Amino acid sequence: MSRSTRNPARVFAALGDETRLALVIRLSAGEPLSISRLTEGSRLTRQSVTKHLRVLENAGMVRCAHSGRESLFELNPRPIAQVREYLDRVSKQWDKALSRLKSFVENEV
Amino acid sequence: MSRSTRNPARVFAALGDETRLALVIRLSAGEPLSISRLTEGSRLTRQSVTKHLRVLENAGMVRCAHSGRESLFELNPRPIAQVREYLDRVSKQWDKALSRLKSFVENEV
DNA sequence: TCATTATGCAACCTCCAAGTTGCATAATAC
DNA sequence: GTATTATGCAACTTGGAGGTTGCATAATGA
Numbered sequence: 001m002s003r004s005t006r007n008p009a010r011v012f013a014a015l016g017d018e019t020r021l022a023l024v025i026r027l028s029a030g031e032p033l034s035i036s037r038l039t040e041g042s043r044l045t046r047q048s049v050t051k052h053l054r055v056l057e058n059a060g061m062v063r064c065a066h067s068g069r070e071s072l073f074e075l076n077p078r079p080i081a082q083v084r085e086y087l088d089r090v091s092k093q094w095d096k097a098l099s100r101l102k103s104f105v106e107n108e109v
Numbered sequence: 110m111s112r113s114t115r116n117p118a119r120v121f122a123a124l125g126d127e128t129r130l131a132l133v134i135r136l137s138a139g140e141p142l143s144i145s146r147l148t149e150g151s152r153l154t155r156q157s158v159t160k161h162l163r164v165l166e167n168a169g170m171v172r173c174a175h176s177g178r179e180s181l182f183e184l185n186p187r188p189i190a191q192v193r194e195y196l197d198r199v200s201k202q203w204d205k206a207l208s209r210l211k212s213f214v215e216n217e218v
Numbered sequence: 219t220c221a222t223t224a225t226g227c228a229a230c231c232t233c234c235a236a237g238t239t240g241c242a243t244a245a246t247a248c
Numbered sequence: 249g250t251a252t253t254a255t256g257c258a259a260c261t262t263g264g265a266g267g268t269t270g271c272a273t274a275a276t277g278a
């Protein structure tokens with residue numbers, strides 16, 4: 001179960017770690033990668049990388065498919081799209097507040 | 110010093126906590142608010158809220174101005190805009206990879 | 219002046235995230 | 249069949265995040 005659809009904080013928390021952010025970037029190239037492949041080039045242990053992948057999976061940002069003895073991880077773009085929209089709304093609210101303030105000042109003067 | 114301009118992971122980490130996310134939402138209304146005001150309506154202690162505000166400040170997402178005995182916190186929209194652009198780039202890379210895959214499959218068939 | 223309000227600072231507790239090591243096992247290669 | 253590779257599971261350590269309480273102090277109100 002992807003426990004976190006519609007849970008922006010969890011997605012942000014998942015992205016809030018350098019290692020996991022790097023994994024997401026790597027997977028955004030499209031090619032599904034195994035744990036071993038994802039561990040290559042990292043200074044961390046395979047088990048550590050695995051734990052990070054589980055975190056990403058629980059945040060719904062990554063899916064795991066098993067093929068033979070390999071676990072292939074692939075990016076799920078939906079949560080990223082959702083938090084993009086979330087941040088868009090925050091920015092819009094801020095802009096609105098700003099323009100309200102501006103017109104208020106103009107009317108005062 | 111806003112230690113984290115150009116540090117997306119830190120900004121994501123700052124947003125990755127329900128309390129801090131709520132603070133950001135509240136401050137996105139534009140009005141600078143004091144610590145006491147920001148503590149009202151929360152079930153947390155003033156000191157806890159203060160700590161969260163410091164985290165947001167270190168991430169550059171919030172600025173503190175002192176007025177009399179009050180500490181007024183205001184949202185800084187820049188980091189949010191930056192991580193928006195960051196996520197836009199990730200999404201674009203994903204879309205590119207996807208269309209490459211698509212055309213590859215079409216040419217194969 | 220005296221009480222109240224808003225905050226800062228520091229010590230402390232608890233829990234979990236992040237990382238490690240070790241071992242077991244399934245799948246593949248030779 | 250045997251060695252190698254890819255992974256899972258479990259136990260353990262450690263640092264820091266998140267939260268609290270207590271006290272000190274500056275600014276404001278009466």
